[in-house]
Amino acid sequence: MEKTFTISVFTENSVGMLNRITIIFTRRHLNIESITASESEIANVFRYTIVLKTTDEQVNKVIGQIEKLIEVLKAFVHEDDDIVHQEIALYKVKMNHASSNELEKVIRENYARILAIDPHYIVIEKTGHTTETQSLFDKLKSFGILEFARSGRVAVTKPMKELSQYLKEIN
Amino acid sequence: MNVEKISGAKALILSLLHENIHTIFGYPGGAIMPIYDALYDFEKEINHILVRHEQGAIHAAQGYARVSGKCGVVFATSGPGATNLITGLADAMIDSTPIVCITGQVSSHLLGTDAFQETDVIGISMPVTKWNIQITKASDIPMAIAKAFFIATSGRPGPVLIDITKDAQFELFNYQYNKCHFIRSYNPLPKIDLNKIELASQLINEAKKPLLLIGQGIILSGAENELKTFIEKANIPTASTLLGLGALSANHALYVGYLGMHGDYAPNIKTNECDVLIAIGMRFDDRVTGDVSRYAKQAKIIHIDIDQAEINKIIKTDVAIHADAKMALQELTKLVDINKHESWLQEFKDAKKIEVDTLFENEKQNYTHELKMEEVIKCLSSITNGEAIIVTDVGQHQMMTSRYYKFLNTKSNVSSGGLGTMGFGLPAAIGAKLGNPNKQVIAIIGDGGFQMTLQELGTILQSKIAVKILILNNRFLGMVRQWQELFFEKRYSFTEMISPDYIKLANAYNIEALQITEKENLEEGILKMLQCTSSFLLEVKVAKESNVFPMIPTGASVAEIRLK
Numbered sequence: 001m002e003k004t005f006t007i008s009v010f011t012e013n014s015v016g017m018l019n020r021i022t023i024i025f026t027r028r029h030l031n032i033e034s035i036t037a038s039e040s041e042i043a044n045v046f047r048y049t050i051v052l053k054t055t056d057e058q059v060n061k062v063i064g065q066i067e068k069l070i071e072v073l074k075a076f077v078h079e080d081d082d083i084v085h086q087e088i089a090l091y092k093v094k095m096n097h098a099s100s101n102e103l104e105k106v107i108r109e110n111y112a113r114i115l116a117i118d119p120h121y122i123v124i125e126k127t128g129h130t131t132e133t134q135s136l137f138d139k140l141k142s143f144g145i146l147e148f149a150r151s152g153r154v155a156v157t158k159p160m161k162e163l164s165q166y167l168k169e170i171n
Numbered sequence: 172m173n174v175e176k177i178s179g180a181k182a183l184i185l186s187l188l189h190e191n192i193h194t195i196f197g198y199p200g201g202a203i204m205p206i207y208d209a210l211y212d213f214e215k216e217i218n219h220i221l222v223r224h225e226q227g228a229i230h231a232a233q234g235y236a237r238v239s240g241k242c243g244v245v246f247a248t249s250g251p252g253a254t255n256l257i258t259g260l261a262d263a264m265i266d267s268t269p270i271v272c273i274t275g276q277v278s279s280h281l282l283g284t285d286a287f288q289e290t291d292v293i294g295i296s297m298p299v300t301k302w303n304i305q306i307t308k309a310s311d312i313p314m315a316i317a318k319a320f321f322i323a324t325s326g327r328p329g330p331v332l333i334d335i336t337k338d339a340q341f342e343l344f345n346y347q348y349n350k351c352h353f354i355r356s357y358n359p360l361p362k363i364d365l366n367k368i369e370l371a372s373q374l375i376n377e378a379k380k381p382l383l384l385i386g387q388g389i390i391l392s393g394a395e396n397e398l399k400t401f402i403e404k405a406n407i408p409t410a411s412t413l414l415g416l417g418a419l420s421a422n423h424a425l426y427v428g429y430l431g432m433h434g435d436y437a438p439n440i441k442t443n444e445c446d447v448l449i450a451i452g453m454r455f456d457d458r459v460t461g462d463v464s465r466y467a468k469q470a471k472i473i474h475i476d477i478d479q480a481e482i483n484k485i486i487k488t489d490v491a492i493h494a495d496a497k498m499a500l501q502e503l504t505k506l507v508d509i510n511k512h513e514s515w516l517q518e519f520k521d522a523k524k525i526e527v528d529t530l531f532e533n534e535k536q537n538y539t540h541e542l543k544m545e546e547v548i549k550c551l552s553s554i555t556n557g558e559a560i561i562v563t564d565v566g567q568h569q570m571m572t573s574r575y576y577k578f579l580n581t582k583s584n585v586s587s588g589g590l591g592t593m594g595f596g597l598p599a600a601i602g603a604k605l606g607n608p609n610k611q612v613i614a615i616i617g618d619g620g621f622q623m624t625l626q627e628l629g630t631i632l633q634s635k636i637a638v639k640i641l642i643l644n645n646r647f648l649g650m651v652r653q654w655q656e657l658f659f660e661k662r663y664s665f666t667e668m669i670s671p672d673y674i675k676l677a678n679a680y681n682i683e684a685l686q687i688t689e690k691e692n693l694e695e696g697i698l699k700m701l702q703c704t705s706s707f708l709l710e711v712k713v714a715k716e717s718n719v720f721p722m723i724p725t726g727a728s729v730a731e732i733r734l735k
């Protein structure tokens with residue numbers, strides 16, 4: 001059965017890591033839903049957060065292949081219940097006098113933020129799960145969305161052995 | 172103190188010497204010229220073999236590594252030189268062979284500009300290397316080489332590629348070398364979980380019909396003696412994959428044969444009858460398992476492998492032991508009971524008899540005066556006493572060799588297993604001869620595969636390499652023809668193959684050669700080849716349309732192995 005998995009990969013900071021990781025998915029014909037990368041809590045250790053829909057069996061094989069990469073310190077796989085995750089979405093929406101009251105209401109009700117205002121448009125930010133950012137998207141549609149961008153998922157885990165613990169164990 | 176600065180190119184050579192490398196296979200070109208220039212001063216210390224094609228260099232390095240247990244080293248230039256290595260990298264990757272490839276690259280300021288002979292070798296080789304790195308500064312060369320050897324030779328071995336820009340080869344710096352023994356993100360030697368060993372030993376001790384499958388992991392971990400001690404104590408019949416052949420002598424009382432598609436009848440059918448299946452240093456390739464949904468379903472499975480990603484990849488295990496084969500066998504031997512499985516072993520003998528009798532019947536029914544591949548291999552096996560190093564190419568002759576050559580020694584069988592690379596045989600044999608010069612090295616090759624890399628006859632000529640070449644010429648791409656006969660209604664689409672005059676060809680390279688067409692000349696011809704002190708080419712004309720049996724057709728289970 002296909003499920004949504006979030007994979008966290010911790011790697012050394014070396015050239016080409018993203019490529020090394022993604023070809024493992026390509027080879028198995030798996031489509032990555034989103035991927036983000038950033039430095040982790042440990043200096044020079046990078047964290048990749050990858051979301052994909054697949055089966056338990058496939059995801060475990062993929063984790064095995066990822067951990068085999070020389071510069072990968074550790075890879076974890078989680079289902080949605082085990083993590084706290086968030087995405088950020090930016091909406092650039094048309095502005096005019098007629099719609100401004102209505103727009104303000106939508107922003108308030110959805111706990112969104114205004115980042116920039118221009119006579120012709122307004123930039124709105126909303127963080128949340130995909131369903132939430134999508135629902136705001138649907139509500140803003142009627143005002144005229146000029147641009148829309150949603151980030152990949154970032155996630156931290158609920159209970160988990162810390163990476164630094166793993167590093168101590170290997171060292 | 173004033174230390175003399177040296178070039179990156181010279182530092183590379185010194186680093187290789189530090190790693191005890193004295194044999195290199197390579198081919199020069201623009202982007203690697205500074206390295207070749209540095210090499211010029213090390214003629215005494217380094218034996219560089221000039222091949223005729225970079226694919227030949229890497230296959231030779233593979234042959235060298237497989238028989239010597241050392242790391243093979245390859246030099247190639249950028250662009251086409253580097254891309255010519257890809258087949259060999261893929262082959263070494265899947266067959267776990269330690270190789271370090273050094274490729275030249277255009278100068279760093281030209282990277283990404285489509286400069287002459289610039290190719291993204293790091294990108295191209297990423298999926299077929301265990302690790303790769305591009306170096307643009309001379310001072311990074313020693314560290315990269317040290318890491319490369321550590322990675323290539325430790326854990327599950329594999330190929331590594333280092334791409335060095337031309338400016339880094341020229342650049343002067345203060346050279347210093349430190350061997351690499353540790354990389355924090357890489358754990359080549361997993362700690363054994365003794366609880367798992369305990370569980371495995373319980374299963375083994377309770378088993379009435381245990382069966383052990385061994386792969387190349389035994390050879391790579393140097394566990395041949397530990398394997399013998401273990402199976403003799405627990406009295407377990409043992410079968411081998413293609414790459415495991417020789418890890419246990421074919422004469423050993425507990426050796427029950429060769430696994431897989433063209434393997435022996437007994438170990439294949441018994442895989443689906445055993446109660447405990449122990450697999451060590453093998454990865455359940457589909458050529459071994461046939462249909463996995465009908466593979467050893469009745470058995471408890473114990474899998475020992477140093478590569479965690481192999482465990483549960485194909486076959487679900489009951490006890491998974493992530494460990495080096497040698498260490499695992501030592502621990503396991505302590506806990507297993509001394510045992511006897513006489514009636515179970517007898518079943519293997521009975522099955523073997525069925526195979527021998529049926530094949531003999533087939534042979535009688537299809538008798539012709541033509542020579543058969545198996546006759547040639549049997550003859551070679553008995554004349555050499557199973558003591559030669561045998562290198563095969565890919566096809567029917569490879570399967571016949573695996574079936575009928577009695578490998579008595581470890582590291583005596585070199586074959587392209589996982590990738591099945593035609594053209595592997597001749598260059599790999601060149602490397603094998605250099606890796607173990609005191610042994611008779613015989614390349615057994617089909618007429619198709621020989622024509623893929625026959626340019627390496629030039630390497631044999633120039634470097635005076637005393638390999639013996641046995642061409643089994645059936646005037647067909649035999650293995651494909653067999654499949655066409657069995658599964659495509661004998662529609663022989665582009666499998667008939669014309670050969671040049673191999674005798675004249677060999678002679679043109681100053682290699683003595685002989686052609687055999689008649690049975691009565693076979694033994695004499697083989698003797699002549701073996702007695703020759705330099706290289707020798709023996710062409711044997713074998714039956715055009717002969718098949719390799721037994722056979723597990725694609726999609727069938729191991730129990731459905733066909734004897735005819």
Ligand SMILES: Cc1ncc(C[n+]2csc(CCOP(=O)(O)OP(=O)(O)O)c2C)c(N)n1
Nearest residue numbers: 566567568591593617618619620648649650
């Ligand atoms: C590079 C490459 N191309 C194609 C194949 C597919 N293939 C496998 S066996 C075979 C026939 C080999 O013929 P030959 O070398 O004459 O050996 P024989 O089977 O007749 O012993 C072919 C074409 C391959 N394994 N490798």
